[in-house]
Amino acid sequence: MPEVPLELTDYIIDFLYSDARTLATCALVCRSWTPAARFHLFRSIVLHDHTFTTAFQRLLKLSPTSVYTSAS
Numbered sequence: 150m151p152e153v154p155l156e157l158t159d160y161i162i163d164f165l166y167s168d169a170r171t172l173a174t175c176a177l178v179c180r181s182w183t184p185a186a187r188f189h190l191f192r193s194i195v196l197h198d199h200t201f202t203t204a205f206q207r208l209l210k211l212s213p214t215s216v217y218t219s220a221s
Contacts, residue, residue, distance in 0.1 A: 155181055158179075158181070158182055158185070159185045162175055162182060162185040162186055162189070163185070163189070165186075165189065166189045166192075169190060172186040172189050172190050173186070173190065176190070
């Protein structure tokens with residue numbers, strides 16, 4: 150099966166910016182789709198307390214595509 154260029158899949162995923170459920174599904178379909186989907190999924194986050202902050206930091210640290218560095 151021919152591969153679809155990454156630029157095209159990124160362009161298509163950009164149209165899904167407001168559909169969190171579909172973006173989450175796209176992130177699971179193919180590793181190369183994950184960064185584009187996460188860009189929209191995490192465009193705005195609200196961390197209400199320390200529990201949410203800790204969980205989100207753990208998610209970032211465990212992500213294979215993350216460039217997260219701790220501020221502390």
